[in-house]
Structures are given as C-alpha cells and as structure tokens.
Amino acid sequence: MFSWKYVVDYFPDIFAKFPVTLELVFVPFIISFLLGFAIAIARLKKIPLLEQVLAVYVSYVRCTPVITQMFVVYFGLPILMKQFGVNAYDWNPVIFVFVAYSINISAFLSETIRSSILAVPAGQMEAGYAVGMSGFQTMRDIIVPQALKISLPMLGNMFIGLFQATALAYMVNVIDMVGKARNISTSRGHLLEGYICCAIVFAIISLALEVIFKYVNKRLAFGHQNGYQRVRRRSES
C-alpha cells in the first residue's frame, strides 16, 4: 500500500542521482547557448541556403515533441556515426540525451536570442558604427549585452523547462533520479512512492529556480520591463 514512509526512505538514494540531472541540464544548456547564438546570427545575417536550412531545423524542433527528438537521436545517431566509421552503439546513453537536448534547446534559444537582438533599437548599431567600431565590436560590446538583458526572463523560463524535461531521460536508460526510482522499485517495490519523491525534488528545485530568476531579473531590469519598452519604442519610430 501507499505510504509516505517510503517516500522518505527512498529520498537519499534518489537524491544521490541529482548530480546526473544537473549534468543533463548544464551541459546541453551551455552547448545550446553557443549553438543558438550562432543560429540566431546566421538567420539575422540572412546567409542564403543556410538560412532556409536553419528555418527548417527550428521548425522541426519547435513542432515535434522532445521525446520523439530524443529517440530519433538515440536510434539515429549510432547509424549516422557508423557512416563515419565510429561505433556509437555502446556509448553512454547520457551522450544521446546531451545531443538531443542541445538540438532542442538551441532551436528555442535561437528564436529567443533572435527576437531580443531585433528588440535592440537599430540606432544602437548605428551609434557603434558612428564612433568607428567594427560590426563585430558593436555586436559584442553594444548589441549583445542589451539583447541578453532583454532575453533574460525567457532564458530563465527555458532553463526551468529544460530542468523539468530531464525527467524524460530515464526513457533512454539514463539513471537519473527517475531512473533510480524505477530501479529501486524493481528490487523493493513501491514505484509510486519513488515517483512522488522525484516529483517533490523537481518541484522544490523548480520553485527555487523561479525565485532566483525573478530576483536576478528585478536587479537587471532597470530601464525596461521584460524588453517591452524597447519593442514599443522601436515600432513607434
């Protein structure tokens, strides 16, 4: 029968796998931040062919569930790697999750970064040129810092979304918190208690992250609220 005692009993074992979840969050987030930035710039610069390919990529990721993307990578990557003579069949399943989530988050991040760069008034770019900075310098020193500040609320939401999405990783045999809960249940029973224990950990961390992001936003959001002011000013001019 269901008992809260087991939820408490299982907690140390399940929480011991929390680093795996952290790894599943941070590695894809960092990779996809760089990747998403590159995609956003490539789409903004309107590089022919590449732009169309990236548009299809973003559309695919936006419109398909993350679970299918994960399995497509899980089954597809070894076959793809075999073409290059690499045996990927016995790779650690964590790597497939890294790749799948990097693909997923990079597309969403690229959309966010793109819209935030567009939300920076065009005059900022021109001001950079006017004082003799190069295109790259203006981008790095003037546009990107402002764009990041605008995109921060969305980045926070995306981070929490990714954190919660890692609860799917057990499906490709990664032993994260949920995977551990399932393992425990095969030897000791009480699967529901294991799931509830995981859910509680996820909920507490998500709520904490939300509070942290709200605080950071409040500290950084001087001069505008969530970027709305800039967007409006741009459309009025």
Added chain:
Amino acid sequence: MIEGRYFILCLQAAIEKIPKNLVMCLATLVICTILGMFIALARTYRVPVLAPVLDALIALCKAFPANLILLICIMVYTYKFNDFIAFFHLNMTIRDVDLIYIAIFALCIVALPGISEVLRSGLLAIPKGQFEAGYAVGMTAFQTFRDIILPQMFRVVVPTLTNSTLSLMKTTALVNVMGVSDILKGATDAAQDAYCFLEAYLAAAIVFWVIGIIIEQISKALERYFSKSVKQAV
C-alpha cells in the same frame, strides 16, 4: 540505414492514431480554457481567500515535470480505483473506464497553469476604462464581461493560446507512459516486429511536425484576421 518499407508501415500506423491525439488535445484545451478563465478571473480581481490559494496551486502545478504528473496520475488511479468505486457504490471494474479520460485529466493538470496565465495576461491587457464604460451605460458586471471584455480578450489571447495549443499537442506525445495509445505508441507498436525503431520515431516526428505546422499556420491566419479590426499606431 532507413528502410522505406518499414517507414511507410510505421507512418500508416501513426496516421491512424492522429484522431486520438487531436481528441485529447482539444478536450484538454476546452476544459483548460473554461477552468482557466475562472481561475484567471479570480486571480485578476483578487477574490479573497480563493485568489491566494489559486496562486499557490498554479505555481505548484507548474513546478512538476509533465511526465511525472502523468505517471503519478495513472498510478494513483490504479491504486485508488477500487476505493473510489466502493465509495460511490458503482458497479464497474477498472477495465470499463477508457484510460484516455485519465490522460485528459492529467493533461489538464499539466496545461492548466500555462493556459490560465495566458488568459490572465489577456484580461490584464484590457483597459479598465472598458469596464467603466460598460457600467456607465447601465450594463451589469456580467453583461459587460460577456459583451465587451470577452470579445476583446479573445483577440488578444488567440496568438498566445495557439502557442499553448502547440505545446499541449507536444505534451500529448507523453501519454504513452500511461499506456494510452497515441501517435507515438502506434508507430512504435508497428515497429515492434521488425525492430525498426528509428523509422518509427521518425514517422511519429513527421506526423507531429505536420500537425504542428498546421497549428502554426492557423495561428498566423487568426492573428491576421483579428488584427484587421485593430487600428495600428503606425
């Protein structure tokens, strides 16, 4: 490499299951919109006691991962079904109830915070003067809401609501953890014999992709339609 024969097989199996996902998605959307509307109203106009409780509940719902909500729902359901039946003195067994209802219930929990947030932002976007104008011509609060606020809100909310529909559609792919058959399960079941899982997941992904593109196009068309009646500042 990918075998075309198996791919077609899986694609057919996946296409057969599309209505199931659509039904789940639409049912959840309708329930969430109605419930979410009441929640949004209570939270926007700060109904005493109810508003803070709903605030906390919504924040809590948002904090759980979707697939854990689904898993916990189905397990609680199987554990508690007999108690529930005994309580209401009904004469049925667990096999008489289609799991899809449980799936819809769980999906509602997953989608409700997002949709009620969207509706709330729609409510907040309507200037207070609209209410006052309604009162000024002698309409009751309910009349004002139904005839003045709701139509305007609808226009504001549609683009974001189609976005949540898209993410809801993607969440329906998770119901196979509950054993409900959907596009994904249909495709993978077809792959079971030939062990052609890559083809199966690709087929499922393509079906979802097409549905997603259709939803996006509908969203764009609606947005264009509604923006016709709005005077643009520029």
